[in-house]
Amino acid sequence: MIDVKHIYKTFYVPHEVKALVDVSNTIEAGEVVVVIGPSGSGKSTFLRCLNRLETADHGQILVDGVDIFDPKTNINKVRAEMGMVFQSFNLYPHLSVMGNVTMAQKLVRNRPKKERDEKALMLLEKVGIANKAKAWPSNLSGGQQQRVAIARALAMDPKIMLFDEPTSALDPEMIGEVLEVMKTLAKEGMTMVCVTHEMGFAREVGDRVIFMDEGMIVEEGTPEHFFKNPTHDRTKLFLKQIL
Amino acid sequence: MKQNISNIKRLSNPFAYVLSVCGFFVLLFMVIGSVYYATVAVDYHWRWFKVPQYFMYQPDITLYSEGFGEIESVSPNKDKFDVTVTTDAGERTYTVPKGSFDWTEGDLVSPGDMIATYEGDWQPGILAKGMWVTLKISFISTIFGILLGIIGGVARVSDTPVLKWSSITYVEIIRGSPLLVQIMIFYFVLGTTMNKILLMNGIPKLDPEWYGIMALSVFTGAYVVEIVRAGIESIHPGQVEAARSSGMTYFQCMFHIILPQALRTILPPLAGQFINLIKDSSLLGMISIRELTKATREGITTSLQTFELWIVCAILYLMMTFTLSMCVQYLERRTATR
Numbered sequence: 325m326i327d328v329k330h331i332y333k334t335f336y337v338p339h340e341v342k343a344l345v346d347v348s349n350t351i352e353a354g355e356v357v358v359v360i361g362p363s364g365s366g367k368s369t370f371l372r373c374l375n376r377l378e379t380a381d382h383g384q385i386l387v388d389g390v391d392i393f394d395p396k397t398n399i400n401k402v403r404a405e406m407g408m409v410f411q412s413f414n415l416y417p418h419l420s421v422m423g424n425v426t427m428a429q430k431l432v433r434n435r436p437k438k439e440r441d442e443k444a445l446m447l448l449e450k451v452g453i454a455n456k457a458k459a460w461p462s463n464l465s466g467g468q469q470q471r472v473a474i475a476r477a478l479a480m481d482p483k484i485m486l487f488d489e490p491t492s493a494l495d496p497e498m499i500g501e502v503l504e505v506m507k508t509l510a511k512e513g514m515t516m517v518c519v520t521h522e523m524g525f526a527r528e529v530g531d532r533v534i535f536m537d538e539g540m541i542v543e544e545g546t547p548e549h550f551f552k553n554p555t556h557d558r559t560k561l562f563l564k565q566i567l
Numbered sequence: 568m569k570q571n572i573s574n575i576k577r578l579s580n581p582f583a584y585v586l587s588v589c590g591f592f593v594l595l596f597m598v599i600g601s602v603y604y605a606t607v608a609v610d611y612h613w614r615w616f617k618v619p620q621y622f623m624y625q626p627d628i629t630l631y632s633e634g635f636g637e638i639e640s641v642s643p644n645k646d647k648f649d650v651t652v653t654t655d656a657g658e659r660t661y662t663v664p665k666g667s668f669d670w671t672e673g674d675l676v677s678p679g680d681m682i683a684t685y686e687g688d689w690q691p692g693i694l695a696k697g698m699w700v701t702l703k704i705s706f707i708s709t710i711f712g713i714l715l716g717i718i719g720g721v722a723r724v725s726d727t728p729v730l731k732w733s734s735i736t737y738v739e740i741i742r743g744s745p746l747l748v749q750i751m752i753f754y755f756v757l758g759t760t761m762n763k764i765l766l767m768n769g770i771p772k773l774d775p776e777w778y779g780i781m782a783l784s785v786f787t788g789a790y791v792v793e794i795v796r797a798g799i800e801s802i803h804p805g806q807v808e809a810a811r812s813s814g815m816t817y818f819q820c821m822f823h824i825i826l827p828q829a830l831r832t833i834l835p836p837l838a839g840q841f842i843n844l845i846k847d848s849s850l851l852g853m854i855s856i857r858e859l860t861k862a863t864r865e866g867i868t869t870s871l872q873t874f875e876l877w878i879v880c881a882i883l884y885l886m887m888t889f890t891l892s893m894c895v896q897y898l899e900r901r902t903a904t905r
Contacts, residue, residue, distance in 0.1 A: 400814045
């Protein structure tokens with residue numbers, strides 16, 4: 325579904341950082357890929373390259389066979405098929421919960437009002453906050469906001485969901501409710517790429533774990549392999565520090 | 568919520584508070600008093616009673632006969648009278664109020680004979696007309712200024728060189744020269760050439776008012792560009808990322824997500840800009856637009872009531888700007904509820 329071929333990315337501001345060095349990977353449909361690694365390892369950059377929020381310096385990414393770095397590609401069409409959830413929720417504060425979930429449906433999918441409202445209510449039900457449909461984002465807790473953000477991404481009927489540390493900005497007691505929603509999604513067969521620090525989640529629902537460090541994929545494999553007998557020293561050190 | 572600027576409650580003593588309030592009024596009266604004293608010292612003769620006629624007045628109308636002839640007929644027309652005069656210059660009918668003439672049918676008239684004299688209908692005075700022109704020009708310029716500012720502001724934050732550089736050039740050129748000079752260029756340079764081109768194509772030339780509106784809109788627009796840019800840049804970049812990652816185009820994201828949020832930050836400086844616009848419109852008198860300031864000047868040339876009319880002029884500007892800032896405060900409170 326997504327073919328990543330030898331991508332490189334270097335940031336020059338504020339100082340030179342090699343964020344991605346020759347990263348290649350293939351993500352299959354229906355797969356749940358969990359990307360972990362220490363901070364500054366390039367895992368967020370990797371995820372943001374997948375829908376061209378960052379542009380790679382070299383290399384190619386094919387999404388359903390479409391080269392997304394090709395200037396002729398209509399990136400908005402590609403992005404409409406990929407939902408993204410951010411660490412800081414990024415809900416639109418000037419719109420109600422309902423407005424947040426329906427805005428992109430209206431502008432990008434041109435759905436009639438009745439259809440998009442039904443879709444929004446259905447999804448809010450699914451993430452467990454249908455009663456907050458008329459509330460404003462600022463009146464919601466972090467966990468609720470993140471669940472609205474997930475519903476907002478799902479409203480576009482994406483084929484792939486990208487999660488950029490969705491639980492890192494949450495209070496500990498709210499992490500569970502968000503992970504629960506993500507687990508449900510994974511069970512329904514959604515293709516997911518998650519950057520996260522939740523090792524429990526990686527172990528439980530991940531089909532494949534990618535460990536990154538200093539812009540490179542150091543190790544990848546099934547969760548059992550990854551957590552039970554990692555091959556690389558760097559991975560062993562990382563696991564020792566966090567577990 | 569009321570907040571004390573300093574925690575030390577120096578004015579908690581009611582007596583001290585009253586004393587301080589009195590102090591303010593004493594100061595106010597001292598300023599007004601000294602101004603009044605100065606005018607007395609230079610023998611200025613205040614004639615405030617003459618000021619209302621600059622807002623509303625009844626013109627004195629006197630009609631004269633145009634030639635030799637006679638009064639053809641005097642017939643009542645509702646509460647007025649139709650006086651028909653036949654002279655060697657032709658037949659004329661005047662509709663005049665009762666008691667304004669002293670003629671009966673068959674009377675002979677010579678050229679220059681007074682046919683009637685009376686007070687005409689109420690008409691807006693020169694200050695009222697000037698104020699209306701100022702309001703009209705400011706309002707139209709505000710709308711064009713906002714349009715220019717939003718277009719320029721969105722262009723200013725885009726990455727496309729043609730948009731970004733055009734916007735920067737526009738802002739720098741306009742902000743770098745005095746408004747008065749710009750008004751002159753708009754009227755005497757642009758206006759002359761445009762009117763010539765219009766005339767060559769058989770289109771009547773534009774009123775100076777429109778060149779004034781152009782100059783003010785372009786001038787205000789440049790400042791609004793910077794205000795809009797600051798407003799857009801105050802929005803967290805995550806908002807753009809969220810909108811774009813769901814497949815919205817740059818302009819959808821801008822007009823549905825970023826600008827509505829930026830509006831709240833933009834509103835107070837925008838109001839300041841439009842208050843400036845009302846005040847800057849006073850410069851348009853230089854290109855023969857009879858707005859409030861020029862109207863005041865004309866009023867003074869005929870009446871020599873320099874002190875009264877300039878003070879009235881200032882108060883009128885104050886009323887306009889104060890009303891505007893009240894409206895904006897109301898809007899701010901409404902948008903700040905969330």
